Each structure stands twice: as structure tokens, then as C-alpha cells.
Amino acid sequence: MSDTRPTVSTLLQRWATERPDDEAVRFGATRHTWAQLDERVRRVAAALRAEGVGVGDRVAVLDLNHPSCLELTLACARIGAANAVVNFRLAPPEIVYVINDAKAAILAVGPEFAGAVEQVRDKLPSVRKVLHVGGASDEYEAWLAAHEPDENPYDAAPDDCFVQLYTSGTTGFPKGAMLTHRGMLSHAEHVAHDFALAPTDVVQVAMPLFHVGGMSYALLALGQGARIVMARMPDPATLLDMFADEGITHTFLVPALMGAMTQVPDASARDYSSLRAVSYGASPCPLPVMRASLELFGPKLHQVYGMTEACGVVSSLGPEDHTDPSVAHRLVSAGKPIIGVEIEVRDPESGAPVPAGEPGEIWVRTEQLMSGYWEKPDATASALTDDGWLRSGDGGHIDADGYVFVTDRIKDMIVSGGENVYPAEIERVLAEHPAVADVAVIGVPDERWGEVPKAVVVATPGQEVDADALLAYCREHLASFKCPKSVDVLDELPRNPTGKILKKDLRKPYWEGRERQTV
Template sequence: MPDFSGPVTLGHALAAQAEERPADVALRFGDRVTSYAEYDRHATQIANGLAALGFEKGDRIAYLGKNSDHAVELFLGTVRGGFVFVPVIWRLAPAEIEFITRDAGATVLFVEEGFESVPFEGRKIVMEREFANWRDAQSEDLVDTDVAVGDAMLQLYTSGTTGLPKGVVLSHANATSMRPILRASGLDWASADPGTSIILAMPYGHIAGVGLAGGAVLAGQQLIIHAEFDPAATIRDIRDHRVEYIFLVPAAIRIVLSHPDAATADFSSIKGLNYGASPIPLDLLKEGVERLKCDFAQMYGMTETYGTVVSLPPEDHKPGREKVMRSAGKALPGNEIRILDENLQPLPPGEIGEVAIKSPSNMIGYWNRPEETAKTLIGDGWLRTGDAGILDEDGYLYIQDRIKDMIISGGENVYPAEVESALFGHDDVADVAVIGVPDEKWGEAVKAIVVARPGCEPDADAIIAHARERIAAFKCPKSVEFVEALPRNPSGKILRRELRARYWEGQERGVN
């Protein structure tokens, strides 16, 4: 004890780690260090403090701010008390934040200093100014609320790229079911050993942020917390604390490798780098594997699946495995994948359709959205992802794009992510987005919006020719536009809808 033989509550997991390794460092945030014994005690005090404020099991507790040790403690204290934690992305506009807190029904907002002015009708507790004193004044008596593994404990809001964000409700079992399965299957690279360290640098309002915090508790790891992603701090802490594991999105990997400090950095302690959240260009992946010399693993999943359900393991990142490097990997043990047609019937290998996942990590549902829930959770444990993909004969999943982003040109389906991957390898391309624009002959034409590398004088024809060497001609851009930067939402996803808007202005539909 631990490891755990099956799903547990996160509060149970933290108590077990505190008993097993009370003096071990659990949280490191700048100069502030918290042991597992202190972490456990603080979680109990927070749970009791929320109960003293009048909150009852299932009530929503909201947090607005960047990553911090106090924010992580708030998460564990909230769920230990049977409440539901609602972390809000700090980069959102005030109107978006107000919508989320209202939609969740939160009447208390723990808020980082600097964000106090956001509209909120309930009580605000400012983290650095008030939180520690409030926490330390609470009872250390054991929490007597009966919290079960199937209870809701986390509510994350989707990005809202196509409308108002939806609250994804996740349970303790969603968070804790996979580790025992992975450990029993011998997949140590996907389930780190106790006592190892990991950096939390991804935003806390995403599953890659708050989910990683929960995963560190299950593993008994030291969680090194960065307020936000900072390549210099990442490189420094890897060196200073001999960090073994890290999760980065592909854009962050590129930023780390391009940072001046990376040329002389000591990455030798890194055992595993997990990446995900968006497709990774093959050239960037090869560069990362060569320079960091650690195990790389791709993680595919979504908020609705509590993160990773499909993974490309380290052995598939070796020379000679370039074909499968373009895939998201295979279903992890305990998970199943299907590709569905428009009638939600399974398709054979090699056919493009919608990816569906059957997993113990699948969400409870969308908060107060029964119709949306019914469209996504389609029975017998299956969840529609909204991603277009292909399964090959060996079970590798190739994500083509979001179904809604597909371009239809001359009757052919074109998935922007595939085209973007082909364009990323060009020396003059720093960033790229591909969209469909109206075309009288073909219905839609493929257009590339490119951010050039500094100091380059990019040539549109050369970039298109580069793509023609790598993908079918009908998928290649018919035109290229150069811009200073691409619009992205707070989670870093490209806002293709915003890029498309001016080209489709005056059209009756957003397709042609």
C-alpha cells in the first residue's frame, strides 16, 4: 500500500501516500515545499473549512488563477470533502468566466491575486492574501462525509470553440481507474514510480494541468509546480531537481528546444516525456527524441475521457517506426476504440470515420446538458469523440482532424491537421493553420495561413511544392497567406473558425 488494486477516491489516495511517505516532498512551488504529511493535513482542513462555510456534498467550488501549490491543495481538499472542483482558465475573458461560474452554480470563488475584479456574485477568497490563514484556522478532525469512487469530483469546461462551453463532469473513478490497470500490465512508462518527480506546467483549468496534479497523488510523486509554462524555468528545474518526467504539448516542446538555454542544458535526468493535446509534426518529434534522449510517449484523449486513453509507447519512437510515429498509438489496456460511420456503425480498418472510445475514464456527462450528453455517450460505455480517425489492421489510431474542421474539396475529404503536418517541415514555416475557403469550381479550396520563421523571406509556391512532395495534390494548399501570429484559444488550440470568418462572410453556409 500503495499501489492501489482498483479505483479509489483521490482523498483516500492522498491519505495512503501520507502514511507511506510522510516526509517525502509532495509539492514544490518556488521556495515553498510541502511534505505528503502536510499535504494530507491541509486537504482535511480545506474540506472541513468548506463544510464550515455551509457547503454540502456535490456543491461546486470554483478556482480562478494560475498553477500553484495552494491551488493543488484546494483541489484535493475540495474532493476529499465530497465537493466538486471547478478550475477556470485564467486567460478567459471576464464574460466567459462569469458564464462558467454561473453555469456551475458556484457561490464561492477562490481567486488568485490580480484576478479579483472578475464579475462574481458570491464570496471571493484571494489565494495569496487569505487562503493560508483561512486553511490553517480549520479543524484537523477526520472528514466524516461519505465519498464514493463514483461521485462527481471535477468539472472542467470545454474550450467553446463552436459555442458556449460545456461543463464536463468527472468522477473519482474516472481519475483513478487506469493506474492499477497500467501497473498490472507492466506499463511503467505510463504509470510512474513513487518518489519520482514531475513538472506541472500546463494550465490548471485543463485536464493536462489539474489531471496531472491528481495523477501525481496516485503515483506518490513530487509535483514541481510552475505558475505557467516557462521554457527557461523548465530547463532550470530539470537540472536543479533532477526531474524524471514531464508533460508538454507539441508547441511547448518546440519552444523548449528553441530556447537559448537548451543548447547547453542537462536533460540527462529525464526518463520520460509525454506529449499530447494536438498533433505533433514528425520533424519536431524526431528532433525531440534525438536531443532529449529519453522515452517519448504520445498521449491521446480528451477532457471527456479524463485525458489519456490511447498512447504511442516509447518503443514506437525508435528509428524504423516512422510510419506509426504519425499515429496517436493504440488503446491502453482497459480501453477500446471503434471508428463509426454516420449511422454510428463500426467501420473496418482503413476507413475514415468518427473515433469512439470505451473506457473506465469516460465522463459522467455534461453538467445540465442532457441532450448533449445523450449525443456523446451513446450506450454500452461508448463515447463519441468528435475526432475523425482511421484504425489500421494493427490497431494504431491515426487522427485526421476534428469532424467539424474537415474540408470537402471536389468531393474529397481533406483534414487540416494532415496538411499542417506536411507544411511544418518546411524551413521557413514557424506555425501554420489550414482552412477551407469558398471556391466556385471545387466548392472549397485548401488555404494555408502561415507564420514565417524570423529572418526568413518565405515563398508561397515553394511551401506548396514542399507539401506536394508529402501529401496528395488534392490535399495541398491552393494558396498561402502570411500572418504575424495565429489566433488561439486559452488551451492553445487554433481558432480556425476565426480564420475562416472573413472568407465566408456573406455566404449562406459555412460550407460550399
């Protein structure tokens, strides 16, 4: 190999040799030790080779969480292929696009999606085999059992891609981020250091495996040899019960799920004593949800900021900053870069670093970075610089103490009368209002200022939104130029399949025939 560091395959072999009888994966009633997991992965590798899958090829998985997705990922790593995990929340045309974009030779599909795949089967020319996983029509177990364990692992280089996760952009089709042995194992090492993860710990994989919050978290456990407890779906009550029943020590959640968990009846009666790190991210966390989670779980919260292109987490705000009232302003920050990660804020036009406190685009440099976007050299060149930096597309600043504040996507920034206005800053204030259940702030045309902020809100059940009162509330908490000039009330906000608000759809009616970008 071109590098002496381990690959995902050699790491799995290590745990199978050193700790063969320790439990590796738990999924419902299913239990596999490290030795059993290694054998299953080698059988899957042999089965994939028998199907003609080789170096550089892709397979795809369309399923809710299931250990087979992890096994296929590890088997691809063993034979030099890659698993392109499909976001099951996508619309059918988008699912077809992702599978065809990856040129997947094998498609593993869960029972919930078998009917949908059958309807579009003739639109998937690269797929040679559809493999049914789980349920009454399961073919997966017999398929792997029919092959002897593979004995000839591919001599993978650290920068080989073995898992391909698709970005959930708010416009256009997703791009496949090629994630490598080096990137994923660096991420596992860096995050394990930040979360103090040990081989004796128990990691809950609650989020979907098509997302770095699921796949990277599973591979984080693999990196340390910690036990993985996988949930098929992120049901709030089930996940809370799992904390006590399985002795979970580490988990990753999204704020919407955390909010739902705090509302589960008798949530506070459950035992959370095993928990040491509850990390959360992927979207801004409303302060009321954060406070309720602190009350429920105690001082164990880690707010994380990251991206698919960096295999997951790049910065973290630890428990001490969640509970110290003297630094309460840090609760809206993304914390500091984790070990092994550099973060700078650059001018989005010139690429030059900006002084502390000044806004710009967040740039990231780390061994965790993807090798590029699958078969999209122009997009890769736009995102990755020659000297190893990733242009995140996120706007923000770094304060004098080194804390990273993520404000918005660069394209969502509102320029009003020459002042830069970041919607996320306004949204954080509005989310505190008791009448507001959901909120997005967009820029709309204004003859005097060019554009001004508009708040689009969803009312809390049982309450009505008084637009004038809401605007007055903003004036109490924000500089005047940042305050929305109008309020719209909707039944719900438009979102993409991963839950990100589609601000382009909210902006579109106001910018028809005008020059502002709506993407």
C-alpha cells in the same frame, strides 16, 4: 460506498498513513509531506463546510498554478463537492460565464486576477466569498489555519464528481466536464502503467491546473504516491533547470512549449539523466519540433492523445516508435490505446464501425470517462452513448497494426469533389517548410469542386513566403486533390485561450451567405 475501490480521499489518507514523512508536494520553497498535505486538506474541508459548502456544491479557482488549487480539489473530494477550475486565459465575459455556470459558492483567486475579479464581482451572484490566495493579500493560509482538521469524510461513491474542468471549444461557451473518482483514478492507474511510474518517481506539473494536462497529471502522481513538483508558470528555461535540480522523472508538455525549450540557450548543457518519460500532446507536434526534442532529451518521448472528457490520455506512442526508422510513418500517429481503453473508428452518421484504414469518427470506451457535462443533458446525450462510448468529435483512422491516426475535428474535414481531405495531413507537410512558422488549412468555396483547401500561414522570422513555391512543395509531397489551391499569409493565426486555432474565424469571410458550417 457503492464500490470497494478507493476514492481520491481514501488514497490521500493511505499515503499519509503509510508514508507520512515522505515529501508529497514541492512548490518553490514550499515543501509538504504526505501527512502535512493530508492535514491541510482536512483543514480546507472543514473551512469549506463552515462556509456552507456541501454535497454537490461547486467552488472555483482562478489562479496560476498553486498548491492551494490541488488542496481545494482534494478537500472538495472529501466533502462531496467539486472544484471548477477556471481557465485564466479566458476573456472576462467567459470567466464570468464559467463561474456562474458552475454556481460557485467560493472563488479562490490569485493576485494576478484579483483586480479583474473586483471589476466583475457584481456579476457573480452565486459567489458568497472571494478568497485571495498568495501575494501580499493572501487570506488562504489564515483561513485554513483557523479550522481544526475535518474528521468526517463524505462517503463518496466512485462516480461522484470532485473536479469540473471546462472544455475549450473553438465556438460557443465552454462546457463543464464532470470528472469522477473512478475516472481520475482509472486514468492514473492506466497512465502510470504506460509510463512505468513508481512511488519513488518525481512528477513535474508544468501545465495549468485548469487543463487535464495539469490537474490529471498531479492526480496521476497522487495515484502512485509519487512526489509532485509544481511550476507556477511553464517558463521554458525554468522547467529545464527543474529537471536537474529536482530530479524530475516524468513530465507532460505541449508541443509549443517543447519547441521553445529546444531554443533555450545552452539547453543541451543541462542534465536530463533523471528523466524517463517526456509525454506531450494537446495539439499536433510539428516533426521539426519532435526531432529537436529527441535530440535534446533522448529516446524518452511519449506522444499522447486524449481529451478532457476522458480525464486525459487515451492513447500513446512510445519511445521505440519515435526512434525506429523502419516505422517512421508512425510519428504522425497517436500510438495505440493505453491499457484500460478501447478505441474504435465509427461512421459519424450511422455509428457503425468502419474497416481498418477507413476514416471516420474516433470513439472511446473506458472507465476514465466523465459522468457528463454539468447541467447540459442534451450535450451529454450527444457525446455519451448508452453502451458507454464517448463520441470524440475527432476524425481519424486505425491502421492494420492498431495505431490510431487523428486527422481533424469531424467538422473541419474538407469534402472536395467527393474526396475527404483532412487539413491536419496538409498542415504536417507545410510545417516542414523552412519559410513556415505556423499554419492552418481550411476549406473555401469552389464552383467546380464544392470546396478546396486553402493554406493560411505565418512566415518564419527573417523569411518571406513564396506562395507559388509553397504550392509546388505541397505537390511534391501530397496527392493532387489534397494540395491547397491558394495561400494566405498572416502576421499571426487567431487562437482561443488554450491555443487552439480558430478555424471558424479563418473560414468566415469566405463562407458569408453560403451554406457550409463555420463552427
